[in-house]
Amino acid sequence: MVVALSVEQGVNRLVVETENKQVVDALNFPEQDCEPALTRRVRQEPNGARGLRQGDPLSSFIFFLAMHVLSKMLNLAATKRVFGYHPKCKRIGLTHLSFADDLMIFCKGNADSIMGILIVLDHYNEISGLHLNSSKCEIFIAGCSSRTLDFFQQITGLKNGSLPVRYLGIPLVTRKLTEKYCAVLIDKIKQRLHHWSNRDLSYAGRLELIRSVLFSVSNYWYRHLILPHSILLKVDQLCSRFFWKGEEKAVAGARVNWEFIYFLKAEGGLGLKNTKTWNKACTIDLIRKILVGDGSLWVAWLKFYIFKEHEFWNYVAGSNVRWNINRMLKMHPTVFPIFSTSDSLRLRDIWDSIRNKREKVSCHKLIWFPLHIPKFSLIAWMALLNRLPTRDRLLKMGINTEWTCVNCSNDQETRNHLFTQCTLVFSSLELHSAA
Numbered sequence: 528m529v530v531a532l533s534v535e536q537g538v539n540r541l542v543v544e545t546e547n548k549q550v551v552d553a554l555n556f557p558e559q560d561c562e563p564a565l566t567r568r569v570r571q572e573p574n575g576a577r578g579l580r581q582g583d584p585l586s587s588f589i590f591f592l593a594m595h596v597l598s599k600m601l602n603l604a605a606t607k608r609v610f611g612y613h614p615k616c617k618r619i620g621l622t623h624l625s626f627a628d629d630l631m632i633f634c635k636g637n638a639d640s641i642m643g644i645l646i647v648l649d650h651y652n653e654i655s656g657l658h659l660n661s662s663k664c665e666i667f668i669a670g671c672s673s674r675t676l677d678f679f680q681q682i683t684g685l686k687n688g689s690l691p692v693r694y695l696g697i698p699l700v701t702r703k704l705t706e707k708y709c710a711v712l713i714d715k716i717k718q719r720l721h722h723w724s725n726r727d728l729s730y731a732g733r734l735e736l737i738r739s740v741l742f743s744v745s746n747y748w749y750r751h752l753i754l755p756h757s758i759l760l761k762v763d764q765l766c767s768r769f770f771w772k773g774e775e776k777a778v779a780g781a782r783v784n785w786e787f788i789y790f791l792k793a794e795g796g797l798g799l800k801n802t803k804t805w806n807k808a809c810t811i812d813l814i815r816k817i818l819v820g821d822g823s824l825w826v827a828w829l830k831f832y833i834f835k836e837h838e839f840w841n842y843v844a845g846s847n848v849r850w851n852i853n854r855m856l857k858m859h860p861t862v863f864p865i866f867s868t869s870d871s872l873r874l875r876d877i878w879d880s881i882r883n884k885r886e887k888v889s890c891h892k893l894i895w896f897p898l899h900i901p902k903f904s905l906i907a908w909m910a911l912l913n914r915l916p917t918r919d920r921l922l923k924m925g926i927n928t929e930w931t932c933v934n935c936s937n938d939q940e941t942r943n944h945l946f947t948q949c950t951l952v953f954s955s956l957e958l959h960s961a962a
């Protein structure tokens with residue numbers, strides 16, 4: 528049974544309780560380390576109440592300390608058999624997962640365990656002042672009859688939740704991830720693009736937003752999940768459309784192939800990460816963590832409940848094994864050569880070993896030199912690739928326009944003419960330098 532809870536913050540009361548040393552005692556902190564910092568920040572209200580000012584940076588740290596106390600209480604209660612471990616958590620002693628005010632408690636699916644957890648939470652409420660926000664709490668039970676389920680709901684007062692759920696923004700599913708579960712990611716990216724589409728951004732500005740903001744939004748998913756190919760393509764499509772058009776509009780006649788943009792700047796591209804390759808590198812990094820036993824809870828759980836006495840590569844997956852583990856096992860031929868030299872590779876090294884490469888170009892230092900101006904560098908990059916909308920290129924695309932140079936009208940307007948031959952451009956440059 529899993530209980531997903533949301534703890535309501537009541538930091539002001541918590542601080543007062545902290546002064547009573549209950550939380551400090553529970554954490555075993557020396558008083559002299561905590562007391563001065565706390566008492567300096569606590570103010571006395573005119574009505575006699577005491578607490579932190581709203582938005583005080585200290586409040587999040589105190590909240591974290593308080594949740595740490597709850598964590599210790601739950602672990603202690605499980606060892607004292609106040610409630611039973613969840614059957615799939617006992618071997619690693621896992622009673623709960625907690626992040627900020629979100630809490631998931633795992634326990635055995637019987638009435639005694641539920642009552643035990645309620646006792647722990649009541650006691651925690653007494654010493655800390657933090658209580659559950661029952662409107663945001665759910666209980667997930669499997670393998671029980673509907674009658675038992677009703678009984679559990681009655682004694683807890685919590686509503687019954689249904690799987691799959693999202694934890695920290697990503698879906699918790701054991702089957703193959705489908706587009707339906709990834710709709711949240713696509714919606715998030717679309718929201719950002721919609722917000723930026725009204726702004727008159729240069730190519731360089733759009734590139735920076737894709738590289739920093741959009742990548743960080745989706746990278747969280749790449750690092751933890753094996754995303755469907757269609758979703759990766761969709762993310763690429765959204766980024767490509769935004770880069771070339773500034774909005775979600777089809778990119779007919781894009782100046783440079785999007786695959787070329789994935790090459791490093793030193794190789795002639797713009798250094799964006801190929802979503803498919805990056806997601807694959809992240810998956811290989813997860814395999815590396817399993818192989819080296821990096822000490823995370825996830826690796827420990829896999830070792831005790833999936834692989835047991837087997838080595839990762841020798842493990843024969845049964846029909847009940849999670850889809851992503853099967854997928855990782857099938858990556859053996861790809862992964863083996865990467866780790867044959869070293870198993871201490873960083874994620875960036877893994878990505879570099881599997882990405883498409885091309886020869887380095889010598890001119891990249893002329894464009895991407897230190898202190899370059901991004902907007903001008905991007906135009907120079909397009910000029911070097913001969914992708915600027917000069918009249919010779921427009922005519923080749925079937926666009927009806929004049930063929931002569933817009934500046935001097937003496938010759939055909941081509942990139943080479945504009946940058947090396949156009950008399951008007953060079954005479955104006957001479958005037959400028961003389962001035």
Ligand SMILES: [Zn+2]
Nearest residue numbers: 932934935949
């Ligand atoms: Zn000219």
